[in-house]
Amino acid sequence: MTENKAKYQHLAPETLEFIGSPRKMLIDNEWVASSSKETINTINPANSTVLTSVPSANETDVDTAVRAARNAFNNYWKNDVSPAQRANLLFKLADLMERDTKVLVQLETLDNGKPLEKAAFDIEGASNHLKYYAGWATKIEGSTVPVDSGKLVYTQKEPLGVVGLIVPWNFPLMIAMWKLAPALACGNCCILKPAEQTPLTALYLGKLIIEAGFPAGVVNIVTGGGIPTGQAMTQHMGIDKISFTGSTEVGRSILEGAARSNLKKVSLELGGKSPNVIFDDANLEEALNSLPWSSFYNSGQECTLGSRVYVQESIFDKTLEFLKKKAAAMTIGNGLDNPDLGPMISEEQLETVINYIQVGKQEGATLVYGGARCNGSLSSGYFLEPTIFTTQNENITIVREEIFGPVVVISKFDDFDEAVRKANATEYGLAAAVWTSDLSKAHRFAQAVDAGTVWVNGYDLFDASVPFGGFKQSGNGKEMGKSGIDLYTREKSVWIVF
Ligand code: NAP
Ligand code: MG
Numbered sequence: 001m002t003e004n005k006a007k008y009q010h011l012a013p014e015t016l017e018f019i020g021s022p023r024k025m026l027i028d029n030e031w032v033a034s035s036s037k038e039t040i041n042t043i044n045p046a047n048s049t050v051l052t053s054v055p056s057a058n059e060t061d062v063d064t065a066v067r068a069a070r071n072a073f074n075n076y077w078k079n080d081v082s083p084a085q086r087a088n089l090l091f092k093l094a095d096l097m098e099r100d101t102k103v104l105v106q107l108e109t110l111d112n113g114k115p116l117e118k119a120a121f122d123i124e125g126a127s128n129h130l131k132y133y134a135g136w137a138t139k140i141e142g143s144t145v146p147v148d149s150g151k152l153v154y155t156q157k158e159p160l161g162v163v164g165l166i167v168p169w170n171f172p173l174m175i176a177m178w179k180l181a182p183a184l185a186c187g188n189c190c191i192l193k194p195a196e197q198t199p200l201t202a203l204y205l206g207k208l209i210i211e212a213g214f215p216a217g218v219v220n221i222v223t224g225g226g227i228p229t230g231q232a233m234t235q236h237m238g239i240d241k242i243s244f245t246g247s248t249e250v251g252r253s254i255l256e257g258a259a260r261s262n263l264k265k266v267s268l269e270l271g272g273k274s275p276n277v278i279f280d281d282a283n284l285e286e287a288l289n290s291l292p293w294s295s296f297y298n299s300g301q302e303c304t305l306g307s308r309v310y311v312q313e314s315i316f317d318k319t320l321e322f323l324k325k326k327a328a329a330m331t332i333g334n335g336l337d338n339p340d341l342g343p344m345i346s347e348e349q350l351e352t353v354i355n356y357i358q359v360g361k362q363e364g365a366t367l368v369y370g371g372a373r374c375n376g377s378l379s380s381g382y383f384l385e386p387t388i389f390t391t392q393n394e395n396i397t398i399v400r401e402e403i404f405g406p407v408v409v410i411s412k413f414d415d416f417d418e419a420v421r422k423a424n425a426t427e428y429g430l431a432a433a434v435w436t437s438d439l440s441k442a443h444r445f446a447q448a449v450d451a452g453t454v455w456v457n458g459y460d461l462f463d464a465s466v467p468f469g470g471f472k473q474s475g476n477g478k479e480m481g482k483s484g485i486d487l488y489t490r491e492k493s494v495w496i497v498f
Helices: 002-008 013-019 059-077 083-099 101-112 116-136 172-185 200-212 226-235 248-260 284-300 313-329 347-362 416-424 439-448 483-487
Strands: 025-027 030-032 039-044 049-055 143-145 151-159 162-166 189-193 219-221 241-245 265-269 275-278 308-312 366-369 387-390 407-413 431-435 453-456 489-497
Touching: 002 101, 002 116, 013 049, 013 101, 013 200, 025 059, 025 200, 039 101, 049 200, 059 162, 059 189, 059 219, 059 226, 083 101, 083 116, 083 172, 083 200, 101 116, 101 172, 101 200, 116 172, 162 172, 162 226, 172 189, 172 200, 172 241, 172 483, 189 226, 200 219, 226 248, 241 248, 248 265, 275 284, 275 416, 284 313, 284 407, 284 431, 308 313, 308 416, 313 366, 313 387, 313 407, 347 366, 347 407, 407 416, 416 439, 431 439, 439 453, 483 489
Parallel strands: 162 189, 162 241, 189 219, 241 265, 275 308, 275 431, 308 407, 387 407, 431 453
Antiparallel strands: 025 030, 025 219, 039 049, 143 151, 151 489, 366 387
């Protein structure tokens, strides 16, 4: 930890230069302003100061980006760049990201607020993802299908064409890469929209994309708010697919935009309210040590957060005491000081979460720890204490809705059936965890829980090779692994009569 602080804390000249003047966005390998000249500020949530400004892309700008992408796709990317050449470009980009890790880590910490060590984890994850999909570029195969004699049928997987990638602010570069890497490996041209709160690492990546040698128009990066920029992408007739990560509400509006325009394909990675279930036969030390992080990681701004903890009756008090003590010991501060928890992303998000805390109290949950905005030297940023509630009421708002802050709700259960019933009592289905030493119970739980990812005796385990995506209202489509290829290709069947 201290090592990473020393490695990244002193701002590099490139970092200072990057935030030292207004940024432009990347269209057709050119750095451009918005056609309206409008800009938006991006701020440092640790102290609410403006870092720099970025263009606010409107419908016209999005249209220019789509034309550049389509032109690149039709005129060279589709036919003239071989899978091996695509792979080389992706490997080259990963190398450049590794070369410039320090700058990327610092920009992510400044823009998003997350601690340096956590930002470093994200940047490393992003370049690993790129390398994983670079390997796939040369292995996207079709099949031959046995049919009647005198006929041959083969299938092939083709790129979709121009894809729009809309990403959130909680893991800015990492989630961008979850989309960009497979989309490019499959041979698509891309329009990437980072969240308005955190555009900086995506724009720095744009520099590296040019340096790596990607032809013009293959990757375009447009900045701006959900409205107008994201909406213009969703409704554009020339975009073949939108891949989105963010709120369920915006996910719905993207499906609507697709339905009303060209029926573009849509994959959605949405919210969650993931159950973290601890049985009394678990290795308690391991379960407890994981609990502060599964409850508060990234200041709770994480779609897989274990925000509903269910603990078997006999170990409930001990678990609660432990978490209270750990929450009190967590350091909170400016990400550049590498604390345990950084700020919330914005004043707005902080207010939303504080409002949830009020509602939790009003609806009868017991506030056991935290619940307040941090003051003193932290009052100029958007800092919130890690917060613990207990309740046995399953119907209250803080048990049902995604809060997206460092707020965890802990409840008791008696037996296996009650644990499963409670775990599944949600409209979401992104992830779930179970802690037990009983192998058969672990398997039975994994089978019974309605979640796209299940962790047994662990939490938040990810790998570029393992499919990730939600059931129910947590979304559709699986990112990562081989499944990620299906999101960015279409399958053609060819019949030959001989
Ligand atoms: P959000 O509004 O869903 O934002 C995600 C992305 O979608 C951003 O790039 C956003 O742009 C864009 N967007 C917003 N409105 C759009 C529209 N009408 N059409 C197309 N794109 C649009 O999420 P948020 O406001 O940042 O956070 C709100 C809640 O979303 C959180 O409290 C949390 O519950 C959830 N969330 C989930 C995840 C996740 O990983 N599943 C991540 C972040 C947030 P701008 O941000 O630039 O406006
Ligand atoms: Mg910011």
